[in-house]
Amino acid sequence: MIRFFQPSILGALLLAVFAGLLMPLYFEKPRFSVKQIQTQPQPQQQEDSARSVYDYKLANPDSNKFSEDWFELVSNDTVLEFLPSGFQKFRFGTSGLLEVPNLFVPIVPRGLDTLPVGDKKAIFIRFMLPLILNANQEIWEQRKILEVAKNTADYQTIINIAKMYKINTDALNSDALVRLANERVLPVPTSLALAQAAIESGWGTSRFSIQGNALFGQWSWSPGSGLKPLEASNSQAVVRSFPDLQGSVTAYMKNLNTHLAYQEFRELRNSYVSDGKWPDGLDLASAMHPYAEIADHYVDSIKNIIMQNNLGRFDYSELVN
Secondary structure (H helix, E strand, O other): OOOOOOHHHHHHHHHHHHHHHHHHHHOOOOHHHOOOOOOOOOOOOOOOHHHHHHHHHHHOOOHHHOOOOHHHHOOHHHHHHHOOOOOOOOEEOOOOOEEEEOOOOOOOOOOHHHOOHHHHHHHHHHHHHHHHHHHHHHHHHHHHHHHHHHHOOOHHHHHHHHHHOOOOOOOOOHHHHHHHHHHHOOOOOHHHHHHHHHHHHOOOOOHHHHHHOOOOOOEEOOHHHEEOOOOOOOOOOEEEOOOOHHHHHHHHHHHHHHOHHHHHHHHHHHHHHHOOOOOOHHHHHOOOHHHOOOOHHHHHHHHHHHHHOOHHHHHOEEEEO
């Protein structure tokens, strides 16, 4: 009988044990010995359909709207008499958009009523465009913050924006708040804002625009917040004043995006976006009848101002440095 501790057998056993110790160095460890790293799925960044529709409009300008008239024909000397350098000739970029200088004036230039009508309009449009585009740009930025908050489940930010746009946050979940906010956090067509500012301020010559930076004739019922009109149906009513022109434009857009009277305006705007179209001033003018007591006549005035002065071209504008 062969003894168990025979040298040759003992050597073979030691060799097998040694080889077994080395094997983990050359072969993949079994799955149960590997520390599993659990990765959380990242939230999908959804594309903002409204922004996509707007960008498509800007990328495909309607060349029929670009024609030379009073806006281009005003002399540089006249512009420089009323506005700082940089407001002279506005250029069209390679994309076809009107390039508007990122310049701002705090008050309406004095003496516009002394100018020929065409020159007065040209000066007015020049200082209004940066104000309108800047206010709309701020709205786009707020909308982007809302989108990020939705994608990251940042409920507090959603609530903050909803409150900013006067949405009742009680008993509403985040999805409902986002849906309502998406209907309100949207820009106002440039041509519509220009037309209403022209009507309400008399192209920058009214007492309210000169003394109170009030471009849109917004009413207030706090006696110390504005200028009292010569004739008003309510003795407490005043036309709200602002520290500068930008404040007036921003408040006008906030008014359209929050007040119950302009729910039809917001619904009409959203119906265009849902259909994959970006509305211009003429498209939305029909919903502006609550803005003035003359209602439908006011709507007609807006449309006439837009068409007669070719304001639709300014819907294709961008701020440039």
